[in-house]
Amino acid sequence: xxxxxxxxxxxxxLLHSYIxxxxxxxxxxxxxxxxxxxxxxxxxxxxFWAGWLLRLRNILVAPLGLTKEVPEGDKIGPFPIxxxxxxxxxxxxxxxxxxxxxxxxxxxxxxxxxxxxxxxxWLGRIYLAAIMPFHIxxxxxxxxxxxxxxxxxx
Numbered sequence: 001x002x003x004x005x006x007x008x009x010x011x012x013x014l015l016h017s018y019i020x021x022x023x024x025x026x027x028x029x030x031x032x033x034x035x036x037x038x039x040x041x042x043x044x045x046x047x048f049w050a051g052w053l054l055r056l057r058n059i060l061v062a063p064l065g066l067t068k069e070v071p072e073g074d075k076i077g078p079f080p081i082x083x084x085x086x087x088x089x090x091x092x093x094x095x096x097x098x099x100x101x102x103x104x105x106x107x108x109x110x111x112x113x114x115x116x117x118x119x120x121x122w123l124g125r126i127y128l129a130a131i132m133p134f135h136i137x138x139x140x141x142x143x144x145x146x147x148x149x150x151x152x153x154x
Contacts, residue, residue: 004030004143009114014088015103018116024128027114028139030147032106039111040089040104043142044077050138054078057131092116098124104146111146113139 009015009027019025032039046054073080079091082101092101103114115135119125 003147004028004140007112009103010105010107010112013103013105013112013114014083014085014090015101015114015116018099018101018118020118022119024117024119025114026136026139027103027112028143029110029112030143031109032111032146033108034106034111034146036084036087036089036104036106036111039106039146040076040091042145042148043104043111043113044079044091045145046077046138047141050141053134053138095120096123097121097127111143113143113146115139 005028007027007029009025015025034042075081076089076091079102080093082090082092084090087107088103088105090101090103093099098120099118101116103112103116105112105114117124117128119128
């Protein structure tokens with residue numbers, strides 16, 4: 001039985017305020033009664049292999065001048081909090097090659113994890129295409145951590 005399902009972004013998501021024609025958006029959901037804070041903490045507690053991929057990314061993009069350090073401020077996992085309400089937390093920041101946000105939204109019975117990306121230039125288009133297989137694995141893992149009842153994360 002699949003517990004993580006690809007779906008449409010809920011209409012009431014704060015992430016809709018970012019979306020313009022041509023942007024990349026994907027969304028996955030799972031059943032859960034967790035609060036948005038607990039769901040976000042679980043989703044952003046990346047497994048070892050995902051953390052390793054992020055470190056490898058930083059090494060590979062250094063010569064291209066892409067951001068290696070995440071902006072300061074309140075964070076969940078490696079990403080800064082951009083905005084939030086009682087049901088949704090938006091994480092992410094803008095960079096020279098692309099802008100991205102991650103939404104964790106809970107409804108009381110489901111949690112949604114969505115990603116929005118605006119490619120700012122040719123480097124952003126190449127970058128997104130190169131990381132897409134890893135993005136899908138990481139997001140599906142993140143949503144499975146929200147669902148998993150025996151998770152050791154908060």
